Amino acid sequence: MWNPFAIIGRVVLATLEEIGQLSLFTWNGVSHVVRPPYFFRLLGQQMMRIGYFSLPVVAMTAFFTGGVLALQIYYGGSQYNSESIVATIVALGITRELGPVLAGLMVAGRVGASIAAELGTMRVTEQIDALTTLSTNPYKYLVAPRLVAAVITVPILVLIADIIGVMGGYMVATKNLDFNGGVYLANTIDFLKTDDVTSGLIKSAVFGFIIALMGCFHGFNSKGGAQGVGRATTNAVVTASILILAADYVMTSLIFKS
Amino acid sequence: MTKLKIDLKNVSKRFGSKTVLNGLSLSIPSGESTVVIGGSGTGKSVMLKCILGIITPDAGEILVDGVDVVKLRGGDRDAYLAKFGMLFQGGALFDSLPVWENVAFGLIQGRNMARGKARDIAIEKLAKVGLGADVAKLYPAELSGGMQKRVGLARAIAADPEIIFFDEPTTGLDPIMADVINDLIIATVKDLGATALSITHDMASARKIADHIAMIYKGRIIWNGPVGRIDDSGNDYVDQFIHGRAEGPITMDLLKP
Numbered sequence: 001m002w003n004p005f006a007i008i009g010r011v012v013l014a015t016l017e018e019i020g021q022l023s024l025f026t027w028n029g030v031s032h033v034v035r036p037p038y039f040f041r042l043l044g045q046q047m048m049r050i051g052y053f054s055l056p057v058v059a060m061t062a063f064f065t066g067g068v069l070a071l072q073i074y075y076g077g078s079q080y081n082s083e084s085i086v087a088t089i090v091a092l093g094i095t096r097e098l099g100p101v102l103a104g105l106m107v108a109g110r111v112g113a114s115i116a117a118e119l120g121t122m123r124v125t126e127q128i129d130a131l132t133t134l135s136t137n138p139y140k141y142l143v144a145p146r147l148v149a150a151v152i153t154v155p156i157l158v159l160i161a162d163i164i165g166v167m168g169g170y171m172v173a174t175k176n177l178d179f180n181g182g183v184y185l186a187n188t189i190d191f192l193k194t195d196d197v198t199s200g201l202i203k204s205a206v207f208g209f210i211i212a213l214m215g216c217f218h219g220f221n222s223k224g225g226a227q228g229v230g231r232a233t234t235n236a237v238v239t240a241s242i243l244i245l246a247a248d249y250v251m252t253s254l255i256f257k258s
Numbered sequence: 259m260t261k262l263k264i265d266l267k268n269v270s271k272r273f274g275s276k277t278v279l280n281g282l283s284l285s286i287p288s289g290e291s292t293v294v295i296g297g298s299g300t301g302k303s304v305m306l307k308c309i310l311g312i313i314t315p316d317a318g319e320i321l322v323d324g325v326d327v328v329k330l331r332g333g334d335r336d337a338y339l340a341k342f343g344m345l346f347q348g349g350a351l352f353d354s355l356p357v358w359e360n361v362a363f364g365l366i367q368g369r370n371m372a373r374g375k376a377r378d379i380a381i382e383k384l385a386k387v388g389l390g391a392d393v394a395k396l397y398p399a400e401l402s403g404g405m406q407k408r409v410g411l412a413r414a415i416a417a418d419p420e421i422i423f424f425d426e427p428t429t430g431l432d433p434i435m436a437d438v439i440n441d442l443i444i445a446t447v448k449d450l451g452a453t454a455l456s457i458t459h460d461m462a463s464a465r466k467i468a469d470h471i472a473m474i475y476k477g478r479i480i481w482n483g484p485v486g487r488i489d490d491s492g493n494d495y496v497d498q499f500i501h502g503r504a505e506g507p508i509t510m511d512l513l514k515p
């Protein structure tokens with residue numbers, strides 16, 4: 001029972017089983033994205049829920065992050081040449097990293113949790129079984145629309161976050177640090193390349209996929225009443241957050257090497 | 259001999275170390291109403307879910323219309339499931355959808371029927387279970403337990419399925435409504451020519467709706483016969499169950515010392 005090898009063996013087996021289940025689940029979900037019939041009505045609903053209703057949270061996060069970034073660079077860096085350095089670092093930092101990652105984490109908390117709770121409740125009250133008996137594939141009806149909606153809307157959210165983040169930096173720079181607004185914006189535009197923005201958007205599409213996948217996977221596999229649904233919700237948020245950070249590292253090293 | 263609709267052969271299922279179905283065999287004739295009785299936790303709901311492929315049995319065959327359905331996948335499985343209607347023991351209503359959309363769900367999603375037409379059919383089916391059109395736009399959470407049961411029933415029969423499973427259709431209903439539901443089940447079998455498989459603890463209901471009764475005990479069918487034979491089954495387990503006696507060969511786990 002307490003044999004260390006037995007414990008390690010159990011953990012390894014459980015992890016492998018989980019990875020196997022997740023791969024199968026991902027395959028089922030993705031294959032239903034591409035196979036007809038398509039449920040556009042459900043997709044629209046999910047885009048509203050995942051994208052539109054996340055706007056306030058993401059906008060606030062981006063605004064304050066841009067602002068605080070400007071302050072830190074100004075106080076921490078040399079005051080020499082600060083006017084161009086603050087603008088460029090805020091722009092690069094937000095579009096390349098902080099926009100996608102922070103928006104991803106906020107959406108993981110908001111949307112990942114709500115997907116897991118909703119599907120988890122449907123699982124434990126047999127609603128997912130009921131779908132099957134009504135000739136409706138639950139992957140098609142529940143998983144596919146959420147995956148697609150998240151992959152489409154999270155990049156849009158991040159694009160908006162990029163703009164608002166830069167505006168946050170601009171507000172702090174012009175109101176607190178007495179920079180010239182026109183010069184600040186000119187510096188931002190001069191230094192920012194399209195690649196900086198697109199790399200962030202590509203990352204965020206992947207983050208969207210991770211968020212929806214984790215929410216659906218943990219919701220689908222929840223067991224036993226309210227407690228099980230609670231556990232699924234927590235797991236969905238925690239695993240999505242960790243995977244977002246890990247995927248960010250991997251993608252950054254791939255994108256900026258080339 | 260009548261044609262078999264469903265034939266379960268030596269079906270077994272265990273969860274962890276717990277054996278629930280233990281070589282269960284049961285033949286269900288086409289176009290008739292079979293009722294399965296048996297104590298709580300003996301695997302009645304698990305049996306239904308095995309037939310529907312919601313739970314995969316560990317061993318055994320399940321033949322429906324002569325085809326083994328345990329390994330059906332993809333499009334074949336969807337076509338297979340379109341034959342069924344199921345009333346879940348817990349209702350399993352979609353709580354994000356109004357009542358009428360619950361009832362019309364199989365028609366809209368499964369058969370691509372226009373929403374307006376499906377809605378009319380839903381209202382008609384709701385009327386059959388004694389619910390008015392005013393209930394149609396409420397959400398399941400706004401209904402009483404018995405009303406939820408009736409919505410579940412309307413949903414199960416909405417697409418006029420060939421085979422209908424009723425998992426405890428009358429539990430939680432008042433005696434009069436229970437009898438209305440009994441009549442409805444009988445009518446569904448007669449009018450649609452459907453094959454019904456019901457699970458119940460309610461012997462009055464079982465006697466009324468059944469053509470055949472089967473009793474499940476410890477994961478097996480221990481008695482199976484026409485409803486008229488239930489009182490002289492010659493089986494002590496059946497006798498104890500139908501008379502609801504605490505004393506007899508069936509001992510409840512909680513009575514064990």
Ligand SMILES: Nc1ncnc2c1ncn2[C@@H]1O[C@H](COP(=O)(O)OP(=O)(O)OP(=O)(O)O)[C@@H](O)[C@H]1O
Pocket residue numbers: 273278297298299300301302303304305347
């Ligand atoms: N998904 C599952 N995982 C683990 N155990 C299960 C699962 N489903 C059912 N069981 C177990 O199988 C046994 C039989 O359950 P089932 O729901 O079939 O009982 P039942 O005969 O329908 O009882 P009741 O009349 O109370 O509804 C129970 O002991 C239950 O704990």
Ligand SMILES: [Mg+2]
Pocket residue numbers: 302303304347425
């Ligand atoms: Mg049951």
